[in-house]
Amino acid sequence: MLPYPCAAMLLTSLRSVASVRAAILSWLLVGLFVSMSSSTSWAAEAQTVCATPRSAVVSFIDNLMEDGKPAQATACFDFSAGPKAAPDQLRIARDLLAVLDGEGKFVDYSSIPNDSDYRDEISGSHRYVLFPSLSEIYLEKVSANWLVSSHTVSVADELFERTYRVPLQRIAQRLPKPFKAVVVGVALWKWLALAILVLFAPLVAKLFELVLRALLRRSIARFVARWDEESERTVLRRLNLLIAAGVVAALLPNIGLPVRFNQVLFVVVKLVSSLAGVMILHGFVDLVFNAWARLAQGTDTKMDDQLLPLLRRAAKALVLIVGLLFVLQNLDIDIGSLLAGLGIGGLAFALAAKDTLANLFGSLTVFADRPFQIGDWVQIGSVEGTVEEVGFRSTRVRTFYDSVVTIPNSKMTDTIVDNMGRRRYRRFKTVIGLTYDTTPEQLQAFVEGVRASILASPHTRKDAFEVHMQGLGSSSLDILVYAFFEVPGWREELVGRHNLLLEWMRLADRLGVEFAFPTQTLHVDSLAAQQAQEAHAAPAAASLKTTAESFGPGGSEARPSGPVMTDGFWPVEPGTGKPPATS
Structure with a gap:
């Protein structure tokens, strides 16, 4: 049996150990509570950040800005199919943002739906595509959160390589410091690269022109015997412009200009390339119809001479109308709404264009009845001359004093036409x-x-x-x-x-x-006897x-x-x- 002092000391020691254990246990419980609380609050925050398509996109882009939190940029990404490492996830997020910047796709937050139950109008599913021209980048609703889809994550590397074909950024890191100076918000080397690109594109286009010239002649020679060199030069000039615009569009993202710069430049490139494409088709119509006109000159009938100018105008009008819609579509203008608006105003347009429609039907009557042909000498009402041209709206007659009289085709249905040429x-x-x-x-x-x-x-x-x-x-x-x-x-x-x-x-x-x-003959009796007229002697x-x-x-x-x-x-x-x- 221990003496009393020893026993007292042992009891005191045991009590101190129990208090330490109690303190440690208390701190562990507090730490666990705080940890659970922080985890619950982070989950709740993530659920709030990804609640709608807009909030998910804002979280993705804003956190990759200079004043953002990069670690939270991937909160609204679906990495269920990988990758699992945080650095790889952050790299994918940065690559996707770089793709948007390189393609000039400025994200307007106000245009993104802020409805947690948003559904795509076409498929009816919980899906939102940021840009129709970049359909690979879209968000999907997973459980209660809107996330950048796993498919987008899987193709992120492919999109990045497709956008940035030339590693200019790595080359720029080796440039001297003066080239990295910022001018108007952009590094100097980027301005120089843009200038070189603008000068380089026409040279590439000229090279393609030399190749396409031979191919184009060989293709057209199958249909026409003679070649219109003037029309060829016109088509190739416009084709040169189209190719140059294509080269700029392909290489522009590699420079890494700010998204606002790229947005403006891509609008200009799209506009130029679209207009060039339309004008190429317009010139190609002239090229083909000029060849057909030469063939028509060798035929006996004048019907082809009369139809070719009309068909030429119709083809050009069709090219311009379709081309205008093509240009508007390339500029991301909703063509469906535009056509719907035209349908609503169709009745008013028809009433306003009553005379034009009457002339159009008059031209159809001219071609159906064929009262005259190009080159015929006609008299239409009080107008007399040679038929020079028959169009959709009017017929042009060159008079014999060399003026040109334009007669509306609607008048042909109720006017007497005297065709001297027939x-x-x-x-x-x-x-x-x-x-x-x-x-x-x-x-x-x-x-x-x-x-x-x-x-x-x-x-x-x-x-x-x-x-x-x-x-x-x-x-x-x-x-x-x-x-x-x-x-x-x-x-x-x-x-x-x-x-x-x-x-x-x-x-x-x-x-x-x-x-x-x-004549008048005056007979004077006093002179008749003196100047007797001799009788006219007629031959046998x-x-x-x-x-x-x-x-x-x-x-x-x-x-x-x-x-x-x-x-x-x-x-x-x-x-x-x-x-x-x-x-």
Whole structure:
């Protein structure tokens, strides 16, 4: 048995140990409580941060800014399929933000839905795509939280490599310090890289142009025999611009400009490339239709000459309309809403464009009925001239005093159209007056000689003509000549008429008859006895018969093509040496 002092000391020691254990146990309980409390508050905070698509995106982007908390940037990421290491997770978050910056995708928080129960309008699922052009980056609702999807996490490396093909950032780290100086918020080397890119892109485009020139000619040569070099140069210039814009778009993200810079530059590049693409198609329409127009010149019909200008305009209008929609879509403008708005205003547009629609239907009537063709000599109302162009809205007629009259096609449905160009024969009607001292035998011989000259002429219709004495005029014996020319144009008609009139003058000279003109004879009785007029001596009948026959086909006096003095001095087209076509 221990003595009392020893026992007291042992008891005191045991009590002190128990108090220490109690203190340690108390501190452990407090620590566990604090730990549990902090874990619960962090879970609650994470659940609050990722409650909506907007809050999840804000947590992702803001925490990667200079004043953010990088460790919390991955709070709204779905890393269920990996990676598990925190540094790898942070790298993926940074790479995704770099992809958005490089592609010029500035995230507008106000446009992101702030509804925890948001559903995609198309699929109806809990999914939100940040940008339709980057559909791989999207958020999904997992349990109660909105997270950057596991699919986006899995393709993050691929997206980064696709955006940043050239490692300029690593190269920039080796540059001297002056190149890293900040100018207008951007490092100097980035400004230099942008300038080099702008100068480098046209050189690459020119190289592609040389290759595409041969390929384009080879492709088009399958459809057309001749090549329009002017249209080719126009198309290739626009193609050069498109390729240069493509080079800039492909290499611009590698410079690493701020997202706002990239956003503006990408809008400019998209606008330029879209417009260049539309203008390439526009020039290609000219290229093809110019080739078809040359082919149409070798055909006999004029219908293709009339249709080609109309089809050219229709193709160009279609290219411009579709191209405008394409440009607007590339600028991220909602085409569906725009078309819906146009549908609502369609009735008002139709009422406002009533005359235009009437002209359009009038042009369809012109092409269906074909009252005339390009180059026809027509008389439409009070307008007379040659049809020069038929369009959707109007028809253009060049008058004989060289002005151009535009006639709305709607007028064609209720206006008389006299098509001179479609005449099979061209009528020639005239009255020849012979003097009253012509004998009946001479007159008959002249009439028969005129008939013979008509038969001998290569320009006249041989089965329908009339030549007769039709009356006794006030100062002449009137002979009616009614004949038809069978010629392709007005010039040939004038030549035929000219030659016939010369034949009749020579015939009159051979027969000894004179053409009459309005005269008045004054008889003075006192002078009549002193100046007795001699009677006109007429040739013998046999001589008259021989003279009339000599002007017939194959006759010795026949000159159906007119007397030959010179080459005629006919008008010719510049560069061809051929007479211009007439109606």
